[in-house]
Amino acid sequence: MTNSVSSRIKKLIDFMDLPSDVVLELPRITVIGNLEILVENHRGIQKYTSEQICLRVKGGIMSVNGRKLAIKIIEKDYIRLEGIIERIQFSSQ
DSSP: OOHHHHHHHHHHHHHHTOOHHHHTTOOEEEEETTTEEEEESOOOEEEEOSSEEEEEETTEEEEEEEEEEEEEEEOSSEEEEEEEEEEEEEEEO
């Protein structure tokens, strides 16, 4: 998506007062302290260990690094991760 198209879409979303995460299919991430992450609009798991969980999201990969990481709930487009969260990182593909 070019910058001008992206800019026009953002203006339309703002004008219509729509939630951008829903319209653009972006992940909605809720972090609770360093112990829990809720991710909506994920597209599956790429990697899962007790030290790193990588989720596919629109535009790339979201990596959660830490200790004692575990998936507590997983649904089609919702996932809850728990553990000691040390870093959250995004990379494009």
